[in-house]
Amino acid sequence: MSLVHETDYGTPRVTADKTVTLTIDGRPVAVPEGTSIMRAAMEMGTQIPKLCATDMLDAFGSCRLCLVEIEGRPGTPASCTTPVADGMAVRTQTERLKRLRKGVMELYISDHPLDCLTCSANGDCELQDMAGAVGLRDVRYGYDGAKHPDPGKDESNPYFTYDPSKCIVCSRCVRACEEVQGTFALTIAGRGFGSVVSPGMEETFLGSECVSCGACVQACPTATLNEKSVIEIGTPEHSVVTTCAYCGVGCTFKAEMRGDEVVRMVPYKDGKANRGHSCVKGRFAWGYTTHRERILTPMIRAKVTDPWREVSWEEAIAYAASEFKRIQAAYGRGSVGGITSSRCTNEETFLVQKLVRAGFGNNNVDTCARVCHSPTGYGLSQTFGTSAGTQDFDSVEQTDVVVLIGANPTDAHPVFASRLKKRLREGAKLIVIDPRAIDLVRTPHVAAAHHLALLPGTNVAVLTALAHVIVTEGLANEDFVRERCDWDAFQEWASFVALEHNSPEAVAKVSGVPAQTIREAARLYATGGNGAIYYGLGVTEHSQGSTTVMAIANLAMATGNIGRPGVGVNPLRGQNNVQGSCDMGSFPHELSGYRHISGDATRELFESLWGVTLEKEPGLRIPNMLDAAVDGTFKGLYVQGEDILQSDPDTKHVAAGLAAMECVIVQDLFLNETANYAHVFLPGSTFLEKDGTFTNAERRIQRVRKVMEPRNGYADWEITLLLGRAMGFDMAYAHPSEIMDEIARLTPTFAGVSYAKLDELGSVQWPCNEKAPEGTPVMHIDAFVRGKGRFIITEYIPTDERTGPRFPLLLTTGRILSQYNVGAQTRRTDNVVWHGEDRLEIHPHDAEQRGVRDGDWVKLASRAGETTLRALVTERVAPGVVYTTFHHPDTQANVVTTDFSDWATNCPEYKVTAVQISPSNGPTGWQEHYNEHARLSRRIVPLEAAE
Numbered sequence: 001m002s003l004v005h006e007t008d009y010g011t012p013r014v015t016a017d018k019t020v021t022l023t024i025d026g027r028p029v030a031v032p033e034g035t036s037i038m039r040a041a042m043e044m045g046t047q048i049p050k051l052c053a054t055d056m057l058d059a060f061g062s063c064r065l066c067l068v069e070i071e072g073r074p075g076t077p078a079s080c081t082t083p084v085a086d087g088m089a090v091r092t093q094t095e096r097l098k099r100l101r102k103g104v105m106e107l108y109i110s111d112h113p114l115d116c117l118t119c120s121a122n123g124d125c126e127l128q129d130m131a132g133a134v135g136l137r138d139v140r141y142g143y144d145g146a147k148h149p150d151p152g153k154d155e156s157n158p159y160f161t162y163d164p165s166k167c168i169v170c171s172r173c174v175r176a177c178e179e180v181q182g183t184f185a186l187t188i189a190g191r192g193f194g195s196v197v198s199p200g201m202e203e204t205f206l207g208s209e210c211v212s213c214g215a216c217v218q219a220c221p222t223a224t225l226n227e228k229s230v231i232e233i234g235t236p237e238h239s240v241v242t243t244c245a246y247c248g249v250g251c252t253f254k255a256e257m258r259g260d261e262v263v264r265m266v267p268y269k270d271g272k273a274n275r276g277h278s279c280v281k282g283r284f285a286w287g288y289t290t291h292r293e294r295i296l297t298p299m300i301r302a303k304v305t306d307p308w309r310e311v312s313w314e315e316a317i318a319y320a321a322s323e324f325k326r327i328q329a330a331y332g333r334g335s336v337g338g339i340t341s342s343r344c345t346n347e348e349t350f351l352v353q354k355l356v357r358a359g360f361g362n363n364n365v366d367t368c369a370r371v372c373h374s375p376t377g378y379g380l381s382q383t384f385g386t387s388a389g390t391q392d393f394d395s396v397e398q399t400d401v402v403v404l405i406g407a408n409p410t411d412a413h414p415v416f417a418s419r420l421k422k423r424l425r426e427g428a429k430l431i432v433i434d435p436r437a438i439d440l441v442r443t444p445h446v447a448a449a450h451h452l453a454l455l456p457g458t459n460v461a462v463l464t465a466l467a468h469v470i471v472t473e474g475l476a477n478e479d480f481v482r483e484r485c486d487w488d489a490f491q492e493w494a495s496f497v498a499l500e501h502n503s504p505e506a507v508a509k510v511s512g513v514p515a516q517t518i519r520e521a522a523r524l525y526a527t528g529g530n531g532a533i534y535y536g537l538g539v540t541e542h543s544q545g546s547t548t549v550m551a552i553a554n555l556a557m558a559t560g561n562i563g564r565p566g567v568g569v570n571p572l573r574g575q576n577n578v579q580g581s582c583d584m585g586s587f588p589h590e591l592s593g594y595r596h597i598s599g600d601a602t603r604e605l606f607e608s609l610w611g612v613t614l615e616k617e618p619g620l621r622i623p624n625m626l627d628a629a630v631d632g633t634f635k636g637l638y639v640q641g642e643d644i645l646q647s648d649p650d651t652k653h654v655a656a657g658l659a660a661m662e663c664v665i666v667q668d669l670f671l672n673e674t675a676n677y678a679h680v681f682l683p684g685s686t687f688l689e690k691d692g693t694f695t696n697a698e699r700r701i702q703r704v705r706k707v708m709e710p711r712n713g714y715a716d717w718e719i720t721l722l723l724g725r726a727m728g729f730d731m732a733y734a735h736p737s738e739i740m741d742e743i744a745r746l747t748p749t750f751a752g753v754s755y756a757k758l759d760e761l762g763s764v765q766w767p768c769n770e771k772a773p774e775g776t777p778v779m780h781i782d783a784f785v786r787g788k789g790r791f792i793i794t795e796y797i798p799t800d801e802r803t804g805p806r807f808p809l810l811l812t813t814g815r816i817l818s819q820y821n822v823g824a825q826t827r828r829t830d831n832v833v834w835h836g837e838d839r840l841e842i843h844p845h846d847a848e849q850r851g852v853r854d855g856d857w858v859k860l861a862s863r864a865g866e867t868t869l870r871a872l873v874t875e876r877v878a879p880g881v882v883y884t885t886f887h888h889p890d891t892q893a894n895v896v897t898t899d900f901s902d903w904a905t906n907c908p909e910y911k912v913t914a915v916q917i918s919p920s921n922g923p924t925g926w927q928e929h930y931n932e933h934a935r936l937s938r939r940i941v942p943l944e945a946a947e
């Protein structure tokens, strides 16, 4: 295996209708109009020396190394900034050019430390390469002259260093931070020879606005900005292309390795979701894979108060299987179930649901998507006919108006946020609908046209008021609706939204959003050109989550913003494989491809392939499993890669449910919070240790490739096979590609998917079948999947969770950039420097009323429970609203969230909890009780001692 090398064409690809033909060094080449001479030369295999140019960035023209001669033109223009022209004759190698380039390189090298042999970038340095390319053998000026300023190394960032002594002031880093990342954290301070790169006003990288995305490090042609892991381990010698295991953007990376060790993760330019960009999690936060707390040996125990006993894989699997068989014999076939994970691969998820349905013999399988995007599945299938977003990420490049609802992409979907910011800097307009002033409301060079800072829980009212304006002001696209949608349903809906109680003036009273703002936002979305709606968990995690999704779909249909690039309805998925875990039949009522279990033909298809009879009735959802456990009828749970105790609402109820079970099998990387109530712990594998596929928020199926052997001994899919076999249900696969072949046989939308195709095309977006052999970037182009688009009445029903004298504030929850979900992975990386604890954001007015100062401990209490954390006093939240993240188990933010949930899907109402805040001295009694239980339940008797 060798390093995967991606060609750097020097300047970005240009798309144009017209093709231009020219000659370069006597050879003809045809390229799109607007292409640079440098890129045209690269495309025909001629490399022109360069330093300040790279194809991720617009040409800058500062280093003067890429000079060329053009017949009939005076001078030696820079090839990176000069576009091609018809009939142009370019020469890239003449004696004059060689002399000039050598002279330029001499100046660079005379100001550069000559420590190549011990430099961390030795062998991976463009300056070194270019010195060789121009044939530099001597420097006439010597090396002892004045050097540019060297303010000293900055090692403050945990993942990369900045060594200004090696800087050639090419500005690639500054431009990468602006153009690719959109953060504008870097500047060139000083002038001329005194120029130096600076993060902010003489700050360190850590103390600056830098979000540690790594774009500058990747752009830097020298060792000035360099990964600490490269300095420590050395330059990589082989690489494997794989997919990030964090969020639903699904960035493609090259895992660059030295032996079995990951040296760095480098974003892949050919990755269709990320186009060569990354965020701090995927780029740097992979250290958890080798963290000392990772469990690598299986463990069992009879009672959750016993210490764990390390055992062999054989013993653990035999014990787990015998317990499940015993439970089923004693309490019935339906007394056990399984939970699949949106962190695991499609193949692993498919296997767990297969094991439950065909091996356990019931449909008690659910997924963590239950608690995030299940309303998306329901809402979009009701209106459009399919349970997924409609676009690819490239679509944002053709959007004119972006409506962002209940999503905070700069924290939760950072690479998509960078692409969105770029489009906004190009002139697209933004409407933010969110209780908090998220970063995108105002960030460098981007400001939202409207921020609808609604009260948590009033999404449906505000979206219906937007529809009211569109209908009553005649802004609906009737031609589109007549042609593509159910006209009767539209008329019924239009009459409903036009009712007075849905007017902006009426809705302003419940939502707190001024009527005029609602009106202006509606007009902008309906008339501003291509309108695209992006949304997140601030839409779905409500008692009216499914209604909100349908209200969004209604808006898109009413304005004709569906079925072409630049428009659409786009759920931003939280975890890497939320889309995939839903697609794979993880819900109790659906087989893969969203086909109801009660459908005889569908069931028969699976039955004949699997050789079993399947239950016709849907099984239990996660909350039903926990309720049934408390009631004494549900006794055994197999949880793969999911920490329900920390991530599900109403922690005390989850703990009671788990405590009532007789056998809980947890398969995970670490002893998570759920494992405190488990009897069998099966060590899981990381994404680096297995083959498979993830499906991102765009429905894009991408390969996960094994870069090292599983440190625990087995990939997760193999563990499920072992468990099935021990229970008497043999599933025989030699490789995950065979599981995908079975998925393709059983699932019409995946019929054309195979590992061979994924390897050939890089990725495909489902549906991928005979009709769309290379996948479907944009859905519903000529017709909706369900035929006619269906408008659905969205009556606003306030949640039962109300504020009152005891609980006068509304709590809403969310994520932060550096941490990921329950933090099991990111808390075990250096990302903790940015977020060491969850804080409670509270408006200065509410804080003052309660005598709370910034940094004080506060008690956060709801009718479900109470916890403590420290306050962050900020105007980011409106008066009456408080906000926190849930990345740290110590905080136990979900102790206070309630059991209210979406009416259609049971997705918990995380985003609205009535709470009170009061000063506190530290952790509550429940936290202390829980922490003591956690401490006791994590004792381990090692294998040697146990033997």
Ligand code: SF4
Pocket: 173, 176, 177, 181, 183, 184, 185, 186, 199, 209, 210, 211, 212, 213, 214, 215, 216, 217
């Ligand atoms: S790491 Fe990213 S955000 Fe930080 S300075 Fe570099 S490009 Fe900018």
Ligand code: SF4
Pocket: 166, 167, 168, 169, 170, 171, 172, 173, 174, 197, 216, 219, 220, 221, 222, 224, 225
């Ligand atoms: S730090 Fe690197 S990319 Fe930035 S100006 Fe210096 S050499 Fe160029």
Ligand code: SF4
Pocket: 244, 245, 246, 247, 248, 249, 250, 251, 274, 278, 279, 280, 281, 282, 283, 413, 414, 415, 416
């Ligand atoms: S944006 Fe998401 S998928 Fe991309 S690197 Fe970050 S966490 Fe990974």
Ligand code: FES
Pocket: 049, 050, 051, 052, 053, 060, 061, 062, 063, 064, 065, 066, 078, 079, 080, 081
């Ligand atoms: S590469 Fe063209 S001027 Fe630097």
